[in-house]
Amino acid sequence: MTRRILIVEDNQDSRILLTDLLQSLAYSVLVAENGVQGLALAQAEKPDLILMDLSLPGMDGWSLTRQLKQDAALARIPIIALTAHAMVGDREEALRAGCDDYVSKPVDMRELTSKLKHYLR
Numbered sequence: 001m002t003r004r005i006l007i008v009e010d011n012q013d014s015r016i017l018l019t020d021l022l023q024s025l026a027y028s029v030l031v032a033e034n035g036v037q038g039l040a041l042a043q044a045e046k047p048d049l050i051l052m053d054l055s056l057p058g059m060d061g062w063s064l065t066r067q068l069k070q071d072a073a074l075a076r077i078p079i080i081a082l083t084a085h086a087m088v089g090d091r092e093e094a095l096r097a098g099c100d101d102y103v104s105k106p107v108d109m110r111e112l113t114s115k116l117k118h119y120l121r
Contacts, residue, residue, distance in 0.1 A: 008038035035059030
């Protein structure tokens with residue numbers, strides 16, 4: 001069974017890069033450009049994992065993560081924060097919001113691939 005990963009990312013270049021990487025690893029990819037789309041896709045598709053940009057227009061990634069983790073049907077989906085927020089405390093803030101892990105941008109593809117394998121085994 002092909003694992004499905006939802007990318008919630010407002011930057012087109014990042015979406016393309018992540019989509020290409022995930023498809024090369026034989027994952028099925030769902031894409032949302034903002035938090036509202038991300039919420040709707042997560043509820044409709046129930047992906048196996050979510051890659052979450054935290055700085056999104058409208059509903060930010062922290063708010064979206066908290067909302068997803070409060071939904072019993074979605075709470076078990078691992079969420080990996082992908083963010084340029086790499087200051088002291090940002091990782092902890094993402095984890096407090098409910099993210100299961102954290103990868104800073106620019107994304108190290110080997111690190112991301114390793115985390116995907118960990119959460120999707």
